[in-house]
Amino acid sequence: xxxxxxxxxxxxxxxxxxxxxxxxxxxxxxxxxxxxxxxxxxxxxxxxxxxxxxxxxxxxxxxxxxxxxxxxxxxxxxxxxxxxxxxxxxxxxxxxxxxxxxxxxxxxxxxxxxxxxxxxxxxxxxxxxxxxxxxxxxxxxxxxxxxxxxxxxxxxxxxxxxxxxxxxxxxxxxxxxxxxxxxxxxxxxxxxxxxxxxxxxxxxxxxxxxxxxxxxxxxxxxxxxxxxxxxxxxxxxxxxxxxxxxxxxxxxxxxxxxxxxxxxxxxxxxxxxxxxxxxxxxxxxxxxxxxxxxxxxxxxxxxxxxxxxxxxxxxxxxxxxxxxxxxxxxxxxxxxxxxxxxxxxxxxxxxxxxxxxxxxxxxxxxxxxxxxxxxxxxxxxxxxxxxxxxxxxxxxxxxxxxxxxxxxxxxxxxxxxxxxxxxxxxxxxxxxxxxxxxxxxxxxxxxxxxxxxxxxxxxxxxxxxxxxxxxxxxxxxxxxxxxxxxxxxxxxxxxxxxxxxxxxxxxxxxxxxxxxxxxxxxxxxxxxxxxxxxxxxxxxxxxxxxxxxxxxxxxxxxxxxxxxxxxxxxxxxxxxxxxxxxxxxxxxxxxxxxxxxxxxxxxxxxxxxxxxxxxxxxxxxxxxxxxxxxxxxxxxxxxxxxxxxxxxxxxxxxxxxxxxxxxxxxxxxxxxxxxxxxxxxxxxxxxxxxxxxxxxxxxxxxxxxxxxxxxxxxxxxxxxxxxxxxxxxxxxxxxxxxxxxxxxxxxxxxxxxxxxxxxxxxxxxxxxxxxxxxxxxxxxxxxxxxxxxxxxxxxxxxxxxxxxxxxxxxxxxxxxxxxxxxxxxxxxxxxxxxxxxxxxxxxxxxxxxxxxxxxxxxxxxxxxxxxxxxxxxxxxxxxxxxxxxxxxxxxxx
Numbered sequence: 001x002x003x004x005x006x007x008x009x010x011x012x013x014x015x016x017x018x019x020x021x022x023x024x025x026x027x028x029x030x031x032x033x034x035x036x037x038x039x040x041x042x043x044x045x046x047x048x049x050x051x052x053x054x055x056x057x058x059x060x061x062x063x064x065x066x067x068x069x070x071x072x073x074x075x076x077x078x079x080x081x082x083x084x085x086x087x088x089x090x091x092x093x094x095x096x097x098x099x100x101x102x103x104x105x106x107x108x109x110x111x112x113x114x115x116x117x118x119x120x121x122x123x124x125x126x127x128x129x130x131x132x133x134x135x136x137x138x139x140x141x142x143x144x145x146x147x148x149x150x151x152x153x154x155x156x157x158x159x160x161x162x163x164x165x166x167x168x169x170x171x172x173x174x175x176x177x178x179x180x181x182x183x184x185x186x187x188x189x190x191x192x193x194x195x196x197x198x199x200x201x202x203x204x205x206x207x208x209x210x211x212x213x214x215x216x217x218x219x220x221x222x223x224x225x226x227x228x229x230x231x232x233x234x235x236x237x238x239x240x241x242x243x244x245x246x247x248x249x250x251x252x253x254x255x256x257x258x259x260x261x262x263x264x265x266x267x268x269x270x271x272x273x274x275x276x277x278x279x280x281x282x283x284x285x286x287x288x289x290x291x292x293x294x295x296x297x298x299x300x301x302x303x304x305x306x307x308x309x310x311x312x313x314x315x316x317x318x319x320x321x322x323x324x325x326x327x328x329x330x331x332x333x334x335x336x337x338x339x340x341x342x343x344x345x346x347x348x349x350x351x352x353x354x355x356x357x358x359x360x361x362x363x364x365x366x367x368x369x370x371x372x373x374x375x376x377x378x379x380x381x382x383x384x385x386x387x388x389x390x391x392x393x394x395x396x397x398x399x400x401x402x403x404x405x406x407x408x409x410x411x412x413x414x415x416x417x418x419x420x421x422x423x424x425x426x427x428x429x430x431x432x433x434x435x436x437x438x439x440x441x442x443x444x445x446x447x448x449x450x451x452x453x454x455x456x457x458x459x460x461x462x463x464x465x466x467x468x469x470x471x472x473x474x475x476x477x478x479x480x481x482x483x484x485x486x487x488x489x490x491x492x493x494x495x496x497x498x499x500x501x502x503x504x505x506x507x508x509x510x511x512x513x514x515x516x517x518x519x520x521x522x523x524x525x526x527x528x529x530x531x532x533x534x535x536x537x538x539x540x541x542x543x544x545x546x547x548x549x550x551x552x553x554x555x556x557x558x559x560x561x562x563x564x565x566x567x568x569x570x571x572x573x574x575x576x577x578x579x580x581x582x583x584x585x586x587x588x589x590x591x592x593x594x595x596x597x598x599x600x601x602x603x604x605x606x607x608x609x610x611x612x613x614x615x616x617x618x619x620x621x622x623x624x625x626x627x628x629x630x631x632x633x634x635x636x637x638x639x640x641x642x643x644x645x646x647x648x649x650x651x652x653x654x655x656x657x658x659x660x661x662x663x664x665x666x667x668x669x670x671x672x673x674x675x676x677x678x679x680x681x682x683x684x685x686x687x688x689x690x691x692x693x694x695x696x697x698x699x700x701x702x703x704x705x706x707x708x709x710x711x712x713x714x715x716x717x718x719x720x721x722x723x724x725x726x727x728x729x730x731x732x733x734x735x736x737x738x739x740x741x742x743x744x745x746x747x748x749x750x751x752x753x754x755x756x757x758x759x760x761x762x763x764x765x766x767x768x769x770x771x772x773x774x775x776x777x778x779x780x781x782x783x784x785x786x787x788x789x790x791x792x793x794x795x796x797x798x799x800x801x802x803x804x805x806x807x808x809x810x811x812x813x814x815x816x817x818x819x820x821x822x823x824x825x826x827x828x829x830x831x832x833x834x835x836x837x838x839x840x841x842x843x844x845x846x847x848x849x850x851x852x853x854x855x856x857x858x859x860x861x862x863x864x865x866x867x868x869x870x871x872x873x874x875x876x877x878x879x880x881x882x883x884x885x886x887x888x889x890x891x892x893x
Contacts, residue, residue, distance in 0.1 A: 012160045012217045013197045014190040020160045024144040026215055028162055031128035031146035040142035047141040047157055047203075047219035049229050060104045065096075071254070079283050080717075125156040128213075145216040147201075151407055154206045158223045159214035161185045161199050166210035166390065166439035166447075168408050171195070172336045173204050173630065174224060176557015176605075179344065179497070179532075180208040180408050184441060194224060194607070195557070209390060209408040210439075228608055228635055249756045257286045260700070267707060283717065285703055289696055298685060301736035305681035312673045313665040315648070321660040323685070324643050325678025327624040327750040328550055331671065332615060332637070334629040335556035335563055338647065338668055339570060340532040344409045346417035348496060348529035350487045351377050352480050359417055362533040364393065364403040366419025374421050381526040382421050384501045385414040386428055388449045388461035393425065410497070413530050432459075436509045444468060448518065450509035460504040462515075462522055469500035472515065472522040481524065488527055495565025496529030531562075534570050541669035542571045549748040550675060553601060555611055555627075555637075560604035573601035582606045585613075593617050611637035624752050628663075628671060645671055672745075679744040684736045689756055691735060691812040693765055695728060695805050698772045702801070705777050712790060714780045714797045716855045722844065723802055730840065731809045734833030738813060739826060760815070768811060771877045772804040775870045795845065795856045796867065802841050803871035806834060811878040816885050819875065 012020055021028055032040070074096070081089035123138040128146035138156030141147075147159050155169070161183055168180035175181075175195040183198050201207075201214055203223040220226055261282045268278030305322035316322055336342055343364055349357040357378065361368020370378065391407030393415050405412035415425055432451040435458060440447035446464030453459060462469055466488035470481050488498045502522035510517050545552050552572045556563045560579040567573035579602035585593070594617055603614055611627075615637050618625045627637045630647035638644030639658040646659035656662050663670045699720055706714050780797040784790075809830070810819040844850045846858050 010217065011190045012158075013188045013192055013200050015160070016187045017160065017162045017185055020215060020217070021162070024215055024217070026144040026146065028146065028213070028215070030131040032142070032144050033130055036144070037129060037140075037142055040144060041140065044142055044219055044222075046139050048139050049221060049226055057104060061100055065100060075286075079279075079286075083279065083283065123154055123156055125153070126150075141216055141219055143216050143219060147214045147216060149201065149207050149212045149214060151207055151209050151211070155201045155203055157203050157216045158218040159201050159216045161201065161212055161214045164210060164212035166441075167207065167212040168209040168440075169201055169205050170208045171202065171205045172342070172557070174202055176334065176336060179410055182440060183210075183212065184443070195605075209411070253289065257289045260289055261286050264704075264707070271707075271710070285700060289700055298688075300733050301681050301685050301688070304737060305677050309661075309674050309677050312677075313663060313667065313670050314674050315662045315664060317660050317662065321643055322678055323681050324624065324660075325626070325675050326680075326682040327752055327754075328626045328643060328675055328678070329749045330618050330623045331545060331550060331552045331626045331628060332555045332611075332618070332641070333552060333627075333668065334634055335554050335558055335566060336532065338628055338630060339538050339554065339572075340534050340566060342409075342532060344413040344497070344530045345533050346413050346528050346530050347533075348491060348527075349378065349381065349417075350484070350491065350527040350529070351381065352477075352484065352524055352526065354483060354487070356487075359420060361416075361420060362536075364405055364412060364416055366393070366403075366416050368420040370421060377526070378421065379423070380503070381501055381528070382414075382418040382423055383428060384461045384503055384525055385463060385499075385528060386418045386423060386425055387432055387434070387451055388447060388463040388501070389414055391415060393419070410499075410530060414499075414528065417528065436511055438509070438511055438514060440464070444515055446472075446515060448509060448515065450507075457506045458508055460507045460509050460518065460522075462502040462504070462518065463499055466498050466500040466527060469502050469522070470524065472518045472520070473502055473524045474520050474522065484524055484527065491527065491529040493561065494529070495559075495562040496531055497562075499528045499530070501525045501528065532566075534566055535668060537667065537669040539570050541672045544672045544745055545675070546571070548672075548675060548679075548745040553603070553614075555603045555606060555614060557606065558604060560602065563602040563604045567602045577601035579604055582610055585610055590617070594621060597621070608634075608636050612640055615640050622752055624749070626671065628668065634658075645674075676740065676744050679747065679750065680738075680740045681736075682750050683741070683744065684738050686756070686761065687738065687812045688732045688735050690761055690764060690768075691732060691805075691809055692728060693757065693761070694768045694772070694808050694812075695723065697765060697769050698776065698801065698804065699723070701769065701773045702777050702780075702797075705773070706780070709781075711781070711784060714777070714794060715801070716794065716798075718854050719794075719798045719856075722854060723798075723805065728805065730833045730837040731805070731830070734827070734829040735809060735812065737827055737829035741814065741817075764815065767881055768808060768874065768878060771874045772801070772808065772871075775804060775873055776801045779867070779870060789857075791855065791857045792859070795859060796863075798854075798856065799841070799845065799859070799864070800867045800871050802837075803868055804874050806837065807872055807875040809834070810875060814882075816882055816889075818879060818882055820879070 010023070015023070017028075026032060077089040077093050077096075080086075124135050125138045125141065126148040127134055127136055127141070128148060129136075133148060138154070141157045145157070147156070149155065149167070161167070162185065164183055164185060167183040169183060170180045171177050177195060181195075181198065183201070185199055188197060188199055200217075201212070202225070203219075204225045218224075218226075221230065264282040264285050265278055268282070269275070302322045306316040309316060309322065333339055341362060343362065345362050346359055349359065349370070351357075355372065355377075358371040359368055360371075372378075389411045391405055391409075391411035391414075393412060394404045394406060396402055405415075418425060432453060434449050435452055436450040438444075438446075438448040444464070445468045446462060448460055448462045450458050450460050462472060466485065470485060473481055475481075484500070488500065491498045502524050504518060504521045504523070507518075507521060542552050552570075554563050554567045554572055560581045564573055564579040567577075567579070573579075577599055580588070580596075580600050581603075582605040585603065585606060588596070593613075597617060603610070606614070611634065615625050615627060619642070624643075625641045626643040626645055627634065627641035628645040628647075629635075629638055634646075635658040638646060643661060644659035645661045645663055646656045648656070648662045648664035661674065663674075699715070702714055706712070776797060779800055780793060783793045783796060813819060813827075813830075844854050845856055851857060
């Protein structure tokens with residue numbers, strides 16, 4: 001007995017239940033036999049999505065060498081080794097290896113964090129096999145299995161409903177619909193869209209109310225979830241802005257180092273210097289122009305950002321994504337459960353006569369107040385809503401737990417509203433037991449229950465869509481019914497989901513007669529308006545995003561009016577911003593979409609392919625896009641976005657795998673902190689690049705001046721390596737630990753095409769370099785002309801250049817704030833780095849083995865004071881420039 005191949009698409013929703021059973025060769029009464037299950041398991045494989053293959057440590061290690069900077073260092077090491085300078089070559093290769101090991105460790109750590117996040121308990125489902133009900137792992141489901149579903153059950157595979165009783169399924173993770181969907185078993189047209197296939201249940205959703213029996217039609221990668229997962233795999237992942245900039249930066253350095261190498265060789269040969277000496281000078285110049293500490297500093301900066309973000313509830317799946325957050329200009333956010341609480345709340349009551357009351361409080365805790373008097377009319381409306389209701393409120397078991405619900409959240413919200421009015425739900429239901437019911441179905445859009453009263457009579461309560469309930473009300477008060485219809489329309493315009501409640505006294509419910517028997521007998525009690533309330537912290541987070549130049553856009557599967565109302569409440573939609581639904585988006589051409597993007601704040605009722613189109617449209621005009629979401633339907637857009645941000649608690653495995661960042665606390669506000677940290681990382685990288693370039697330019701100019709003026713080389717190649725690698729590394733690695741300056745979220749987003757060395761940085765290099773070059777080269781020329789030993793003069797020159805870099809690292813902490821007032825102690829890592837650098841420099845000057853290796857000689861300690869005084873000029877000149885800048889801006893500090 002073999003089920004049809006899953007490789008052949010089947011329109012199961014278009015077949016009646018008997019045809020589905022026949023095609024799957026199953027039995028609704030007994031289910032599959034154990035033998036059939038075993039055979040189909042072999043044929044169809046496990047009911048699971050393939051997990052992404054773990055990247056081996058070797059591949060992590062190999063990734064670290066994909067940088068032009070590393071290539072240049074390899075060339076420099078090879079040339080140094082070829083010339084017999086093995087110590088220089090060993091130092092360069094040691095730095096390259098250390099950088100690769102650090103990057104491998106950090107990216108491997110991120111992968112391990114994600115692996116821990118995936119360790120979830122095995123999903124269990126109930127099935128009918130061999131004629132008995134069994135609990136099995138969802139992993140073991142096969143096509144033809146008979147699923148037994150009840151409220152609270154997760155759906156383990158795609159299945160066709162065979163029978164149901166008041167079944168409602170929460171499909172927000174698949175379709176984006178924020179309220180449970182009522183189901184039926186009737187066949188549907190083949191062209192019916194996924195969100196409207198009411199006779200199917202899908203993997204990854206769960207039953208919120210009712211019960212049903214369904215036959216499994218698809219498992220694993222052949223489910224709707226699997227189809228979206230395959231689409232996600234094909235989505236092209238863009239390079240991060242940092243990767244683009246580093247690549248461009250590396251190319252420029254390659255060109256500059258090659259040009260400098262040949263220029264020095266040509267200049268040296270023109271002066272008649274020995275070829276060997278000229279070649280060594282050229283190699284040292286090549287090493288000088290390369291900021292060897294940048295790859296290590298970049299890795300450390302990103303790793304520090306990753307760790308800081310992890311402490312705020314964000315797991316980074318790819319290290320370079322940290323910096324990308326600083327460039328974000330648009331956040332496309334899902335609504336349900338991300339911007340909102342995913343908890344329906346009754347916010348408005350409307351009573352016949354036009355009286356409207358507001359209800360405060362959100363969530364399922366019955367805590368809140370009504371804005372008006374709680375009189376008999378209000379109590380009658382709320383008591384009826386409690387009795388014509390299948391949901392239940394579950395109080396917290398401990399102080400730290402929260403109220404929860406059993407059943408449909410829409411019905412649970414009615415119980416919460418009643419609790420806020422002081423109604424004892426359990427006592428009311430006990431006093432008026434239910435004797436009959438007509439369950440809710442999507443055709444009638446109503447439900448009705450009959451209850452006995454203490455007097456012995458019975459009362460029928462009706463709840464449902466306003467247009468349906470109003471048709472059952474008696475026609476004596478046509479004006480009142482018209483007013484109710486207008487009120488319902490007004491509430492709907494405010495994005496409220498509206499329910500009408502009516503009552504028929506002294507009436508026996510004929511279940512067989514259906515709602516037709518009730519027409520003309522009901523009395524309208526009122527309307528109840530519900531909304532899925534926004535998270536309290538999101539409004540503040542949205543305001544922070546806008547202040548930082550980041551535009552939020554809602555991309556939701558919910559209705560447009562609902563989404564637009566939430567968007568306006570949160571500040572996502574402002575002024576003449578509008579919403580566009582999936583159907584409207586489908587009719588829009590690419591040019592029209594691009595033209596309208598500035599005024600579209602909400603995209604509603606969109607499917608996965610449309611989400612991809614939205615992200616790509618934003619990227620095509622230069623935006624750096626973050627996409628937040630938790631559902632399977634978000635996964636393709638999460639993968640295509642510059643930064644995909646998935647929710648760790650409610651997010652599906654497909655969404656987590658597609659995202660670069662996982663927010664472990666499901667808090668939208670966390671991404672604002674992540675954006676701030678991304679900007680801190682990029683700002684610290686710019687500080688490091690400025691510091692490294694100032695040092696490199698200082699060395700190049702000093703060596704070129706000596707070569708042009710006919711002096712001996714003022715620095716040995718190994719001394720240049722010491723300053724570039726050891727002195728710089730003790731400072732750059734600690735400079736990237738700088739805490740936030742405090743104004744990161746008041747700056748504009750970092751442009752996608754921003755250069756690592758921009759005009760502002762070049763201007764600062766032009767002001768920082770002359771003083772260091774003048775101090776170092778001037779001292780060298782003065783001491784050289786005095787006839788002092790060459791080894792001593794070179795040692796002093798080497799030392800004063802190192803001192804200049806210590807002062808320069810203080811200059812690089814801020815472009816405008818004084819280093820004296822900014823507070824070096826705020827970065828204890830930098831203080832430690834300076835202390836270590838001083839100790840290492842002292843070892844080079846006063847330890848004999850290092851004297852021989854680095855061509856230095858000991859100096860009297862008193863001789864260091866004039867060197868320190870001259871080098872400090874680097875700090876005082878920059879302090880003067882900063883004071884002028886602050887004076888022009890009118891800023892005191």
